[in-house]
Amino acid sequence: xxxxxxxxxxxxxxxxxxIKMEALKTTLEGIGFENVQTYIQSGNVFVDxxxxxAAAVGFKIKQEIFKAFGHEVPVVVxxxxxxxxxxxxxxxxxxxxxxxxxxYVAFVSKELQKxxxxxxxxxxxxxxxxxxxxxxxxxxxxVGAGKTRFDQKYIEKKLNVTATIRxxxxxxxxxxxxxxx
Numbered sequence: 001x002x003x004x005x006x007x008x009x010x011x012x013x014x015x016x017x018x019i020k021m022e023a024l025k026t027t028l029e030g031i032g033f034e035n036v037q038t039y040i041q042s043g044n045v046f047v048d049x050x051x052x053x054a055a056a057v058g059f060k061i062k063q064e065i066f067k068a069f070g071h072e073v074p075v076v077v078x079x080x081x082x083x084x085x086x087x088x089x090x091x092x093x094x095x096x097x098x099x100x101x102x103x104y105v106a107f108v109s110k111e112l113q114k115x116x117x118x119x120x121x122x123x124x125x126x127x128x129x130x131x132x133x134x135x136x137x138x139x140x141x142x143v144g145a146g147k148t149r150f151d152q153k154y155i156e157k158k159l160n161v162t163a164t165i166r167x168x169x170x171x172x173x174x175x176x177x178x179x180x181x
Contacts, residue, residue: 001034001048003181004057005083005174007107008043008065009074009152009164017071019043027068028061039177043073044170046181054079058109074162076107082135083175090138091131103168104145106137106152108161119158125150139165 011017021038024045028036033047051057058077065073086105092098111134120137122130127142128150137155141148145165155163166174 001050002052003035003046003048003178004054004077004079005178006043006045006047006058006061007076007078007164007166008045008061009076009162011043011071011073012041017069017073019065019069019071019073023069024065027064031060031064035181037177037181039174040170042170044166044174046177074109074164076109076162076164078107080175080178082107083171083178085133086136086138086171087175089133089136092129092138092140098140100168102141102144104139104141104165105168105171106139106155106163106165108135108137108155108159108163110161111135112159112161116159120155121158122150137163 011019021041025036025038028045028047033049035048037046038044047057049057054077058075062073062075065071087093092103112132117132120130125148128148129140130150131138139150152163152165
């Protein structure tokens with residue numbers, strides 16, 4: 001049985017796409033997922049299933065959310081290795097006196113090719129900084145996530161992907177939850 005972490009984008013934000021986590025858990029259990037566990041209201045859901053295909057699991061979750069709640073919610077499904085890579089590959093963790101409240105990770109729905117990475121034009125967002133690997137974008141905001149144009153909408157438009165961003169505290173907690181499973 002495989003454990004997947006589904007990252008739902010844009011639920012329970014500013015009164016939009018409201019979904020209670022207990023209702024989501026019950027809904028996903030109802031379609032055959034096991035050991036369903038949610039973390040905070042922003043849409044982080046662990047599921048166990050015989051299906052090894054992360055994209056298929058994400059599609060199934062997306063369909064069921066639309067059917068049960070009427071919301072079109074993008075879903076990015078990642079594995080434990082994706083979270084572990086965040087700690088290994090995040091270049092901002094090597095800096096002295098890093099403010100973890102300004103660190104974020106954008107998880108994207110497909111592997112980024114080198115030519116796609118140039119499309120982001122990160123330098124135009126200074127003093128915000130970003131570093132990219134295969135399917136993650138590590139972000140260090142100078143002021144905060146709410147005051148930048150380098151956001152999920154921009155990333156999706158430039159790279160033609162589904163993206164969802166999590167703060168560093170959430171990434172850390174999600175890895176701990178994965179390890180406890």
